Amino acid sequence: MGKLLIVGSVAFDDIETPFGKSDKILGGAGTFIGLAASQFEVKSAVVSVVGDDFPQNYIDLFTERDIDVSGIEIVKGGKTFYWKGKYHNDLNSRDTLITELNTMANFNPVVPDEFTDADVVMLGNLHPDIQTGVIDQLKKRPKLIIADTMNFWMNNTWDELMKVIERIDVLTINDEEARQLTNEHSLLKAAAKIQEMGPKYVVIKKGEHGALLFHKDHIFFAPALPLEEVFDPTGAGDTFAGGFAGYLAETKNISFESMKNAIIHGSNLASFCVEKFGTERMLTLKKQEVDNRLLQFKELTQFNIELT
């Protein structure tokens, strides 16, 4: 069992989809990553910041899953990061209606001592200087540092982002952002350019069209499981990343073969996340359900062509 350090937002989300409204519920990248990773045998911690409006029963959801919360700072008199968004009819795009950074605006992550020698570090989408600040606190180079980012940081903090990207092992990014980051339309070329920037591994997330893993000349692809209905895509990318990081922390095996499995585990967990609002589905998820769906992933992708 490895140690997994997760840094990311713990927040309130308020989501509207064509199927309904969630009102104010538990959300945030750190939350989704943590819940997904808790499906594996890992010792994990979430580092984040909330206000004292954040309910204790939400904190309990982490501790019940053996997630260390000593790195979640609770700011007295502060308010928790709040995001409100509305998805369009096809669920492939959304409008942000409200973003209140609140305590997240001054997030100064402190890595718990016990996790400064983590095996795997998963840096959720955050200001790149915050991501760098976390790496600086590590007392031992982890086996693997994974970071997520988004177009906002490319547009506003390019130099800071480049400094993080130089120091990480895996960048997770969506397809349009990979194109923006590299000015290459071909994802193969984009992934090659990103590898020149630092990370030896690149994971390109394509939402309902699956995810690609690139490393040197190797490419692996995992589809998203075709579903009857996607109810709420919020957190799917972070759940994917949490499954990926969780599996690698459990196995402490960062070979390409192991990363393939990690990508499948991430895709598998993400397929549950989208079935209900926010974290709802992840909170009831049972190992048997996870395993059954892994079998579906095998049926979906495995074939038997013998080459003569």
Add this chain to the structure above:
Amino acid sequence: MGKLLIVGSVAFDDIETPFGKSDKILGGAGTFIGLAASQFEVKSAVVSVVGDDFPQNYIDLFTERDIDVSGIEIVKGGKTFYWKGKYHNDLNSRDTLITELNTMANFNPVVPDEFTDADVVMLGNLHPDIQTGVIDQLKKRPKLIIADTMNFWMNNTWDELMKVIERIDVLTINDEEARQLTNEHSLLKAAAKIQEMGPKYVVIKKGEHGALLFHKDHIFFAPALPLEEVFDPTGAGDTFAGGFAGYLAETKNISFESMKNAIIHGSNLASFCVEKFGTERMLTLKKQEVDNRLLQFKELTQFNIELT
């Protein structure tokens, strides 16, 4: 070795992509299907119509590959179907600049006697009444009738299209068209509805996002191989269908396991088709290249998760 009957356009294409202009070259669904299927050990025939402006050396390309051309009618004084199109920068969409149906406007396919007992029939995208007319000429129910169609026939010949769809075994269709045909956004639901219309198998083509095969509760997915550069997407869907049909005609095995392999073979061949203008790449393709790329498909998709 099985018999494969192919019905589809044999035409002139005139293509502009961001990388250049092709001028007037060999094209048409029947052409791409035939060339892809010729990679397999099959006895195949293409049924189509051209004008006497159609060069003999194009006809020779078929006969050199042991494709029966006795069903390609050459109309004296007639002109061959001509399509001119221009792709947008991302190659995912295109404008049709010119469509001259010419001899195709009065296409009255005559199935060569020897192919009225074909094992597999592949009906390229054509007026549904023409597709029906071909089925009516068959003296033996084939193991498998596959048909392609497009939104144009849904918009203009709905009832005729339904009559074909009732009589076929496999419908190949792209994702947006599957949604239009069924009024379902979820491809899983769309495929289920299409199966209720008749075909026991549904292949949904998603272009650069791969292809899905549906049959009852079974789903199989093949990605498109990530490429450095897509040069010209023209014919990729027909090449995919030709590989699919060709493999099934060679093996005469229409189990779901066999169809999975057929989908992979189709995706594999389509990945070559897009590398050059029109049929150019398919005309030089060697078995060793095909096999090498099948290995890449395996690396891209196969993983090893043991469930305990």
